[in-house]
Amino acid sequence: MTDAGSVENIESLLKLSETLEAVGGVLLNQNFGEEDFCFTSVVTDSRQVVEKSLFVPLIGENQDGHLYVSKALEKGASAVFISKKISKNLLEDFKKEASDNKNAAFILVENTMRALQKAAEAYVRKFPRLIRCAVTGSSGKTTTKEITASILRQKFSVIATEGNFNSETGLPLSVFKIRKEHELGLFEMGMNRVNEIGEIAEVFKPNYAIITNIGTAHIGILGSRQNIANEKKKIFTYIDSFGSAFIPKDDDFASFLEKGVKGKIVKYGNGCDESVKLIVDEGLSGTVFTVDGVLMRLSLPGKYNFQNALAAIALAKELGCTAGQIKAGIESLKPLGGRSTIKKGRFTVLEDCYNANPDSMEKALDLCRDTKTEGKKIYVLGDMLELGEESEAAHSKIGEKALYADADMIIFFGFEMNYAFEKAVELAQKKTSLADEKISSVRLIYIGNKDDAAISDASKEINEFAENGDLILLKGSRGMGLERILPLIGMGGSI
Secondary structure, X not given: OOOOOOOOOOOOOOOHHHHHHHHOOEXXXXXXXXXHOOOOEEEOOHHHOXXXXXXXXXXXXXXXXXXXXXXXXXXXXXXXXXXXXXOHHHHHXXXXXXXXXXXXXXXXXXXXXXXXXXXHHHHHOOOOOOEEEEEEOOOOHHHHHHHHHHHHOOOOOEXXXXXOOOOOOHHHHHHOOOOOOOOEEEEEOXXXXXXXXHHHHHHHOOOEEEEOOOXXXXXXXXXXXXXXXXXXXXXXXXXXXXXXXXXXXXXXXXXXXXXXXXXXXXXXXXXXOOOEEEEEEXXXXXXXXXXXXXXXXXXXXXXXXXXXXXXXXXXXXXXOOOHHHHHHHHHOOOOOOOOOEEEEOOXXXXXXXXXXXXXXXXXXXXXXXXXXXXXXXXXXXXXOOOOHHHHHHHHHHHHHHHXXXXXXXXXXXXXXXHHHHHHHHHHHHOOOOHHHHHHHHOEEEEEOOOOHHHHHHHHHHHHHHOOOOOEEEEEOOHHXXXXXXXXXXXOOOOO
C-alpha cells in the first residue's frame, strides 16, 4: 500500500484537524500526523473503496459496516471512522491495528452516520461562494431536480445529485463531490423518518429551495400530511434574506409552508408567472409553452411534469437565466429512466415504475384517461409501499380511480393491490346507469405475488389481450419491479 504522505499534489478534501473538529473525533493512531492525512473520496460501501477513500462503516438493523473495515483498508482506504458503540473486543482490535498504521487514519467517533453528516457539513463550508439549491416534495423531486439542473447548466457550472441519492447518507456523500470549479450545487432531499430533512438540510444549508408538493408518500411513517408538511418545510430552515423559497401555489399546504420563511417567497404554478404561457398540452408527447415569448417544448408527459417544469423555471429566473437558456435546458433534457418514460414499438408504454404513492398514481391514471388512442388501454398497477395503516384505504381509492380511467384491462399486481382489485370488482358489479356501461366490461385481473413467475403471468395476460397500437401503463413502487414486464412484451428502447 502506498504511504498516504508520499503522493504529491493531491489535496485532501478535509485536513486532519478539520475532520477531527467537525466530527468530535479522536485519532487512534499514535504516530499519524497532519502531513500523513489525505482522502479524496468518501464511501459507505466497502465495494466502492478506491485509493485514498474515507470509509464510513454504518451500523444498520441487519449489517454492521465495521465488519468490512479490513476489506476497505486492503483496497486502499486512507481513513476510516470507528464508532464507540461497537463491542469492546472489536474496538480493542481496531486500536491495536491503528497504533502503528501510517497508511490510514483511524478516527473514533460517537456515531458514524452523524460523523459522516458533520464532516460533509464542514466540507460544504469550504465553498462559501457556492449557490446552494435544494428540492424536496412527496412526489416529483427527482424529475424537478433533473429539469432544474438541465436549465441551470446553461448558465452555471453545476454539481447535482446523481439519481435520487437524497437520503441521510446519500446527501452527505453527494456534497463531497463539490469541487472548486462548481458555481452552483443542486441537491435533492428525501426522507424516510422524522427529522431526516432537518439533518441533511443542516449539512448543505440551502439558500434556495423548492417544495414540489405535500402528498401522502411515507404517510405510514409520518402519520399525517400535516406531519409530512412539518418535515418537508425544514428544507427552508437556512434560507436567509438573500435566498428564496419556492412553493406550489395550488397545494393546500401552501400557506403553511410560507410561514416563518426569512427569505423571498416565490409561488409557482399555472398563472403565477405571466411570462409563462401554455400553448398546448400534448398529453403523452409533452407540453408546448412559451417563456417571455420564446417557444419551447417539454418532452415529459402530463400536466404534473409541466408543474415540475414551472418550479424549475421559477428558480432559474430567480437566478437570472434567460428565456433562451431555459429553452436550451428544457429541450436538452434527457429521458429519466423509469420516470414518465415513453417507450414506443408494437405498443405505446408509459413506464412510470420507479416510485409510486397515491398522488403520483392518480396523476398517471388521469394522464392515461385523457390520452386519446385508437387502441385499447391496459394498466398494470403495482403496490404503493410504505403507506402503513393508510394502505387499505389508499389502495381501495386507486381501485375506484382506475376503474373510471377509461381502461380496457387492469392488472392489479401485488399483495396490497388486492384492496384495489376488490374495490374495482365491487363497483363494476354495481353498475347503476348507462354512464357506467364501460366499467362493467373492463377486464380485471389480480396477481398477488411479485416474483418472476408473477411477472411472467402479467406479461402473458398482456400479450394475449393487447394488439398493435395499444397504450400500456406500468405504475408501481420500485420494489415491485414492474419494468421486468417490458422485455416479455417485446418492448425495449425509449423514444
